[in-house]
Amino acid sequence: MKTLRGLPVLALALLLSGCDAVLFSPAGDVARQQRDLIIISVVLMLIIIIPVIVMTFVFAWKYRESNKAAHHEYDPEWNHSTVLELLIWAAPLLIIIALGAVTWTSTHKLDPYRPLERVDNVRSVAPNTKPLVVEVVALDWKWLFFYPEQGIATVNEMAAPVDRPIEFHITASTVMNAFFVPSMAGMIYAMPGMETKLHGVMNKTGNFEGISANYSGAGFSDMRFTLHSVSDADFDAWVAKAKAEGGHLARADYLKLEKPSEKEPVHYYGTVDPGLYNAILNQCVAAGQMCMSDMVKHEQHDDHGMAGMAPAGHPHE
Structure with a gap:
């Protein structure tokens, strides 16, 4: 009997051991x-x-019902108690x-858009600290990371120096997705034609998992990446590795990469076409496409032009 009584506890322990x-x-x-x-x-x-x-x-x-001692406390006329209220x-x-x-x-x-004011609970961000800018594109079904300062790009892998603020600029290629590194910061959506921002920092070295937190199709469950939180020296070595092993990411290469694929392996690009992230954001990577930003400017110009054309008054008014 004692063994049987311990089974529920053992079962609960086994279930909780699988929780991350x-x-x-x-x-x-x-x-x-x-x-x-x-x-x-x-x-x-x-x-x-x-x-x-x-x-x-x-x-x-x-x-x-069996507690007869409590029966004398029954008060059918009771209707209010100030203390109880x-x-x-x-x-x-x-x-x-x-x-x-x-x-x-x-x-x-x-607020994910708000730049960080502290590195941790005892250290503030030093004045004039430049955050590491990472541009993120959610593809079907993989993650593309641009490092504009370093001039590289990676697929399904990123790295960041420990204790350095990170400023993410996030968009998507086709459908809405969600960027989430649980160990670093909260989830934020990635949407085509729009840019969201997220500020975060890593205080421990190690390898941490990033995931897609919004269902986006057949390859959703394998849409994961690794975030390497490393020292400054190791980050420089990682950048050097990407430059040495990676090829060039041109617009034509991006259009091939953009096509849906599952369980995409990690690969690097040592150089990137200038303005490629902005072209992805404005949905004008392919030749002949008009960028959304140019379209907005054109519409605003037309609106201003129409506003300046006041109707002529009647000669007898």
Whole structure:
């Protein structure tokens, strides 16, 4: 019997052993603050939930039919208690106020478009620190990364120096997707013809997984990449490796890469056609396509021209 009693505990342990609690073991400061926000929110809600659950069982036990001692407490004329009303309304109200304050503060503080103000909880970002700019394109079904400062591009692999702020510029080629490195920062969408931004930082060296968090078709489950968080020297070596091993990423090569493919292997491009990311963003990579930015400028010019053409007044007015 003792062995049978221990089976549920063993089964639960086996189930939990398969869970990857990456959200609760972050490697970056932004993800760490988001984890703390989850914990704070859960604790605040449990302040109400736990007493309610406990009182449910206490009342059910105390006022059970077989407890004759509790029968004399029955008061059919009872209809109001000021103390009870205060407890019922004040406690949830205080929790709501606390959650509202936490939500309002964190919404501004953890805005993905907001440049980082600190490296971790004890170090601020040094003045004049230049973030590492990474341009991201969600393809079917792979990730393309541009490093404009380094002049390279990679597929399904990226690297970043530890403790250096990273500024992501993110778009997509065809369908909406979602860029997510759980160890570094929150999820943000990638949309064709639009650019979203994300700021993050890694505080630990190691290899971390990035995923697609928005279903985008048959190859969605294998749309993953590796983020190498490394020292400055190792990052320079990684860039040198990409330059040495990679070829040139021209527009024609991108159009081939853009075609759907699953389980795309990692590969590097040592040089990239100038303006390729902007062409992808504006959906004008192929020859003869008009860029969306030029289309907007053309429409604005036409609107201004029409606005300047005021109707002629009637000669008798």
